[in-house]
Amino acid sequence: MSQYKIAVVIGSLRKDSFNRKLALALAHLAPSDFTFEHLEIGDLPLYNQDDDGNQAPAVKRLKTEIAAAQGLLFVTPEYNRSVPGVLKNAIDHASRPYGQNAWGGKPAGVIGVSVGAIGTALAQQHLRNVLAYLDVPTLGQPEAFIQNKEGLFDDKGHVSDASKQFLQSWVDKYVAWVKTHN
Numbered sequence: 336m337s338q339y340k341i342a343v344v345i346g347s348l349r350k351d352s353f354n355r356k357l358a359l360a361l362a363h364l365a366p367s368d369f370t371f372e373h374l375e376i377g378d379l380p381l382y383n384q385d386d387d388g389n390q391a392p393a394v395k396r397l398k399t400e401i402a403a404a405q406g407l408l409f410v411t412p413e414y415n416r417s418v419p420g421v422l423k424n425a426i427d428h429a430s431r432p433y434g435q436n437a438w439g440g441k442p443a444g445v446i447g448v449s450v451g452a453i454g455t456a457l458a459q460q461h462l463r464n465v466l467a468y469l470d471v472p473t474l475g476q477p478e479a480f481i482q483n484k485e486g487l488f489d490d491k492g493h494v495s496d497a498s499k500q501f502l503q504s505w506v507d508k509y510v511a512w513v514k515t516h517n
Contacts, residue, residue, distance in 0.1 A: 339513055341371045342404035346411030346422035346447070346458075348377045353448045353483045358410040360494045361446070364506040369513075371408065374400050376425040387432035394428045398437040401429055406513035407443035407471065413451065413458035422462075430469050439470040442516035444509040446479045448487070454480030474512045479505050 343362075347354045355373075362371040378393045380386070390398075401407070411422055429437040445462055447455030459480070466473050479502070481487070486495050494502050 337368060337517075339369045339405045339510075339517065340403060341369060341406045341408050341513070342401050342441075343371050343373045343408045343410065344376060344422065344425060345373060346409070346419045348421055352412070353450075353487075354410045354412050356488050356492055357446065357448045357481070357494075358408065359492050360488065361408070361410070361502065361506055363493055364499075364503050366510060369510060372400065372404070374425075376421055379421075379424055379428055382424050382427040382431070384431070390428070397425065398429050398435075401437040401441065404441065405517050407438065407441045408509070409443060409445045409447075409462060409466075411445070411447040411455060411458055411462060413447065413449050413455040416457045417461045418458045418465075423465075426465060426469070436469055438466070440516075441471055442513045443471045443473045444505075444512065445473055446481070446505065448481040448483050450483050452482055454482050456480045472512075472516055474509055477505055477508060 343358050345352065345355050345358055358373065374397060380391050411418055443466060445459050447459060449455045463473055487498055489495055
């Protein structure tokens with residue numbers, strides 16, 4: 336049996352992030368041959384093309400972790416109708432310098448949770464546009480625009496029974512997507 340290592344990029348740095356909780360809950364729904372490694376993106380300097388020839392140690396670490404993964408999972412909130420700056424900064428760093436895109440060819444899933452009624456629909460669409468340019472095959476269906484409501488997560492951080500079936504279906508499709516592209 337093959338093992339699949341998934342690099343998880345969470346677009347929120349907040350300690351009690353709903354998206355961090357969602358990422359952990361999704362990992363509980365995945366099969367045992369999948370492991371999830373949360374990548375640190377909060378320590379990256381702001382992207383500056385002048386630094387492409389001498390990338391910071393945190394950038395090199397990020398690119399190495401991405402290279403070691405068989406898949407990507409982006410779990411992001413929506414800030415001002417788009418992706419958070421910290422997430423875009425990480426994407427820019429790992430895609431540069433030109434011709435050294437660490438993201439390319441890695442199968443990805445995009446999901447997120449927000450307090451808003453449409454969840455993270457616009458942030459996910461913006462992220463999908465960026466990932467398409469970076470040659471990241473991204474799971475298209477099912478889409479998951481999750482609104483954080485009371486009871487979404489239980490006291491252990493798992494998703495409630497009301498949401499578990501839908502999220503299990505999403506995870507199953509994501510797992511199949513990753514396996515198809517490896």
